[in-house]
Amino acid sequence: MITVHGFTMSGNCWKIATILRLTGQPFRWVEVDSNAGGTRTPAFLALNPNGKIPIAVLDDGAVLTESGAMLCHFAEGTPWLPPPGLARTRVLEWLFFEQYSHEPAIAVARNIITYLKQADQQAARLEQCRIAGERALGVMERRLAGHDWLTDSGPTIADIALIAYTQAADEGGFELARWPGVRAWVARVLALPGIEKLPAA
Amino acid sequence: MITVHGFTMSGNCWKIATILRLTGQPFRWVEVDSNAGGTRTPAFLALNPNGKIPIAVLDDGAVLTESGAMLCHFAEGTPWLPPPGLARTRVLEWLFFEQYSHEPAIAVARNIITYLKQADQQAARLEQCRIAGERALGVMERRLAGHDWLTDSGPTIADIALIAYTQAADEGGFELARWPGVRAWVARVLALPGIEKLPAA
Numbered sequence: 001m002i003t004v005h006g007f008t009m010s011g012n013c014w015k016i017a018t019i020l021r022l023t024g025q026p027f028r029w030v031e032v033d034s035n036a037g038g039t040r041t042p043a044f045l046a047l048n049p050n051g052k053i054p055i056a057v058l059d060d061g062a063v064l065t066e067s068g069a070m071l072c073h074f075a076e077g078t079p080w081l082p083p084p085g086l087a088r089t090r091v092l093e094w095l096f097f098e099q100y101s102h103e104p105a106i107a108v109a110r111n112i113i114t115y116l117k118q119a120d121q122q123a124a125r126l127e128q129c130r131i132a133g134e135r136a137l138g139v140m141e142r143r144l145a146g147h148d149w150l151t152d153s154g155p156t157i158a159d160i161a162l163i164a165y166t167q168a169a170d171e172g173g174f175e176l177a178r179w180p181g182v183r184a185w186v187a188r189v190l191a192l193p194g195i196e197k198l199p200a201a
Numbered sequence: 202m203i204t205v206h207g208f209t210m211s212g213n214c215w216k217i218a219t220i221l222r223l224t225g226q227p228f229r230w231v232e233v234d235s236n237a238g239g240t241r242t243p244a245f246l247a248l249n250p251n252g253k254i255p256i257a258v259l260d261d262g263a264v265l266t267e268s269g270a271m272l273c274h275f276a277e278g279t280p281w282l283p284p285p286g287l288a289r290t291r292v293l294e295w296l297f298f299e300q301y302s303h304e305p306a307i308a309v310a311r312n313i314i315t316y317l318k319q320a321d322q323q324a325a326r327l328e329q330c331r332i333a334g335e336r337a338l339g340v341m342e343r344r345l346a347g348h349d350w351l352t353d354s355g356p357t358i359a360d361i362a363l364i365a366y367t368q369a370a371d372e373g374g375f376e377l378a379r380w381p382g383v384r385a386w387v388a389r390v391l392a393l394p395g396i397e398k399l400p401a402a
Contacts, residue, residue, distance in 0.1 A: 049339075050298065050302060050336075050340045065294050066293065069290050069297050072293055073293075084277045084278070086263060086274075089270050089271075092267070097251065097267060100304075138250075142250050
């Protein structure tokens with residue numbers, strides 16, 4: 001059985017539990033609190049030298065890292081990842097957008113405000129997160145104001161990847177009412193059968 | 202013919218020119234200086250609402266964004282991207298590692314020091330880049346101390362993605378002599394037929 005090492009409150013880890021549930025792949029879960037040093041222990045670093053969750057350990061002992069790569073791996077051959085060609089490339093564009101332009105702003109703001117409770121001490125960094133996060137939400141709004149899903153292939157791992165932290169954007173100080181297309185899409189994705197919302201703090 | 206909009210000094214843009222050359226796909230190049238506001242013009246934002254280079258415009262007018270997704274798109278069906286399964290996932294892991302853990306440290310340090318020439322004004326950010334960049338190079342060293350390539354599939358787009366800024370790490374203040382496996386790999390990748398080194402500043 002697949003073993004996922006992750007932190008329940010992490011959107012990156014939520015992505016992996018979600019795609020495994022949606023594709024009917026059983027897994028067990030090992031809780032790792034990255035804010036409490038759980039990814040910096042020698043035992044964890046032996047599994048992932050980059051010291052980041054989530055990771056997944058397969059039956060043969062192979063360790064998978066990087067939530068975007070893991071989404072692709074577990075969705076391969078299912079409708080959640082279109083076959084190679086432009087349709088797949090559209091999904092990949094959103095996966096890389098999420099990791100470069102969205103998560104480092106919105107997930108980091110959420111962690112500073114809601115988990116570390118350091119909004120005052122990290123005010124300058126939080127302001128950078130606000131600017132970058134608002135830009136990222138604007139890019140999503142431009143697509144979602146006129147479409148149900150992020151790509152033309154129906155719901156895919158692009159939607160799973162982007163909703164991971166967008167569903168909790170309020171915990172990072174982002175008021176989704178300003179991006180009504182994004183807000184409607186969040187409700188649409190969360191209403192899909194088999195999706196369980198990320199727990200609130 | 203494919204049209205690439207990119208900045209010659211950008212490693213992210215270099216990746217796209219490189220995979221197109223390696224796979225024999227002709228392209229024309231439109232120079233865009235992102236440090237001079239070239240990605241914030243209305244004309245550019247109409248092509249990529251996220252305001253980032255590189256982008257590629259295909260014959261049918263489709264616009265591709267995100268260097269990692271574009272590498273996969275242009276390498277599909279070639280030895281530079283293994284078929285779906287664990288071998289492909291290993292490549293994707295490195296592509297996401299590059300965009301999340303490597304580029305935001307090493308490319309940003311290079312830009313601050315060598316292009317913006319703001320090492321003093323941005324000393325705090327540069328120190329964050331140094332810490333994160335050294336960690337990323339350490340993760341690469343752990344693999345490359347004992348292997349010729351980043352994955353077991355021979356040279357792939359994982360090597361292209363990671364060398365993009367590693368070949369210019371000295372311009373970001375990183376002395377590759379500290380990571381001898383990485384340094385040997387840089388020479389190995391640059392010696393591949395068809396690879397042209399990123400120009401020095």
